[in-house]
Amino acid sequence: MTENLDRRSSEPIPQGTQTLARGLQIISAVAHGSKTLKAVIDTTGLGRSSAHRMIQLLVQMGYLRHGSPGEFRLGPTLIEFGFTALNQxxxxxxxxxxxxxxxxxxxxxxxxxxxxxxxxxxxxxxxxxxxxxxxxxxxxxxxxxxxxxxxxxxxxxxxxxxxxxxxxxxxxxxxxxxxxxxxxxxxxxxxxxxxxxxxxxxxxxxxxxxxxxxxxxxxxxxxxxxxxxxxxxxxxxxxxxxxxxxxxxxxxxxxx
CATH class of the missing domain: 3.30.450.40 (GAF domain)
Incomplete structure (x- = not known):
């Protein structure tokens, strides 16, 4: 999943940044169609409890949002960052x-x-x-x-x-x-x-x-x-x- 997460680099993930990498894996998984907790787990290989905690944090910070019951979407923070990236x-x-x-x-x-x-x-x-x-x-x-x-x-x-x-x-x-x-x-x-x-x-x-x-x-x-x-x-x-x-x-x- 790390290779799918960053197609522009084949360098290994630096030590001590695994938590960040897992959060980014979840965002990438949702962006590519994994809308439920089970789908995210299947795509990323993360444990259920770890994935659930990270999703809760990402929702709290606006990187993800709740869609239909039990489903997730990309959140308003990413929309804001996307327009900022385009303007930059x-x-x-x-x-x-x-x-x-x-x-x-x-x-x-x-x-x-x-x-x-x-x-x-x-x-x-x-x-x-x-x-x-x-x-x-x-x-x-x-x-x-x-x-x-x-x-x-x-x-x-x-x-x-x-x-x-x-x-x-x-x-x-x-x-x-x-x-x-x-x-x-x-x-x-x-x-x-x-x-x-x-x-x-x-x-x-x-x-x-x-x-x-x-x-x-x-x-x-x-x-x-x-x-x-x-x-x-x-x-x-x-x-x-x-x-x-x-x-x-x-x-x-x-x-x-």
């Missing part, structure tokens, strides 16, 4: 004006995302005004190799493509891996990437990377719509639009 990150603030202009121009769903723990993490979303509502939400995680914005975050990182694709698509054969690598080479040349309903049936996406002052890719933006509003010729036409919006945000982050 300059990226959503810097990108907001460009994203709003893009949304108004296209009427489609816009996402701002970063890579976190080898997955896509959505930082900002502007819902489209036509077609079906996307299932994505701020704070949601998605695979890197099956989303347009995930591929945009991986442009030029040839040494990671095959490993990540196999990890996220364990049923894929060698032909599928080769096809993915070929597409990624093309996306890298074009400076933009597509999602051709690989992540969600009926939803297509065009994405482009955002770079900081060092030239490194630090985020990605994507534009998503249902298939009737996103034929392949429109996707191609949107490539320079997305690259221009991403470049505008990149310049604000110091990119030249």
């Amino acid at each position: 990150d300059p990226l959503p603030v810097v990108a907001r004006e460009s994203l709003e202009a893009l949304a108004e121009r296209t009427q489609d769903t816009i996402h701002l995302s970063v890579e976190d723990g080898e997955s896509v993490l959505y930082l900002h979303k502007i819902p489209g005004t036509r077609g079906a509502e996307m299932r994505s939400r701020i704070g949601h995680r998605m695979p890197l190799t099956r989303t347009g914005v995930g591929k945009a975050l991986l442009l030029g990182q040839e040494d990671r493509w095959e490993r990540l694709f196999i990890a996220e698509n364990p049923e894929a054969d060698s032909a599928a891996v080769e096809s993915f690598v070929k597409r990624m080479n093309g996306y890298t040349r074009d400076g933009a990437s597509f999602d051709l309903e690989e992540n969600e049936p009926g939803i297509r996406c065009v994405a482009a990377p955002i770079r900081d002052g060092s030239g490194e890719i630090v985020a990605g933006i994507s534009l998503s719509a249902t298939r009737p509003f996103m034929p392949k010729d429109r996707m191609q036409a949107l490539v320079p639009v997305m690259k221009s919006a991403a470049r505008e945000i990149s310049v604000k982050l110091g990119y030249h």
